[in-house]
Amino acid sequence: MSSGGFHVHGPHDHELEHAAQHEPKGLAGHLAVITAILATVGAFFSYMGGATQANAALYKNDAAIKKTEASNQWNYFQAKSSKQNLAELALDLSPSDEQKGKYKDKIARYEGEKNEIKAKAEALEAESRHYDEQSAEQMHLHHRWAQATTALQVSIALAAITLLTKRRWMEVATLAVGGVGVLLGGAAWLHY
Template sequence: MAGHGFHVHGPHDHELEHAAHSNDIFSSKIAVMTAIMATVGALLGYEGGATQNTAAMLKNSAAINKTEASNRWSHYQAKSSKQNLAELALLLPASDVKKYETEIERYKAEKDQIKKEAEAFEQRVVELEKASDAALHQHHRWAQAMTAVQIAISLAAIALLTKKKWLEYTSYSVAAAGLGIAAFAWMHI
């Protein structure tokens, strides 16, 4: 049935269609600005989604590194237990002192290396968490900018329907505020 010219659209679409085929400068200007704002809004939405994904990936990497740090600390504890057993074995009569002293030194060296690895993973967790928080903050800025542009588009539609000049200017002002917020997002502020 769509091939027979049947279609349904809302009042805003109807006004835009008429504006495109008329000499009404007011309507034409709002129609063009609405299209521009919609395009800008799509770009802001993309940026918001991208930064949200980045924040999630960083948070996931932090969790993986936290698990690795925990694994290293567990390994450290196991080496400490083995070192303690070797130290206790030294107290036994007729123990092989040289063997256990060598084991104790080996466990100490292994523990030092494991400790460095665990601390490095913990430091990486702190860095990843901080980067994730920054990306999430940036995502919120993109979302705020997108919301402002959506409100500006709605105000433009109302201005088009009511033919109110002050609503047109309000729409442009809100869109400009959205662009200002987008600039903050771009600069990571």
């Protein structure tokens, strides 16, 4: 504050002005930028890891639902088979041709119904397998995103150690581990 040419700074004003006028230089400045970039990329990787894990669970749930529906169809198929077997037994035990004709019609009807039910059950099982495959793919991607996130977290920790020890070779290690994390994230992005 000025009064008659005399200027008084607060205890931290000089440092704030200095920081605002000068960009960070040297190891600390590099590490600050590297850490900010790694943290930003790591946040994205973490989000993608969570999203793929949620997708895997949803696909697994859909697979279970389709498997249950297929099981219901197979139970229905079994019930129709039992009815058909009873109709075939009744055909063999029937004394009159009129009754035999009636049972032959029922047997043919049950056979047609069983074929439709079987086709529906097989289609539901195929859907269930498809959802299981999608779930497995999403879990693979989740693991890849998690590996990438972990590598970036290790890289950020190395940056902190580098700042404390002021060792340039640690900065290289920080960048190398961060690079591995980015490569793993790229693999996840490309579905490898």
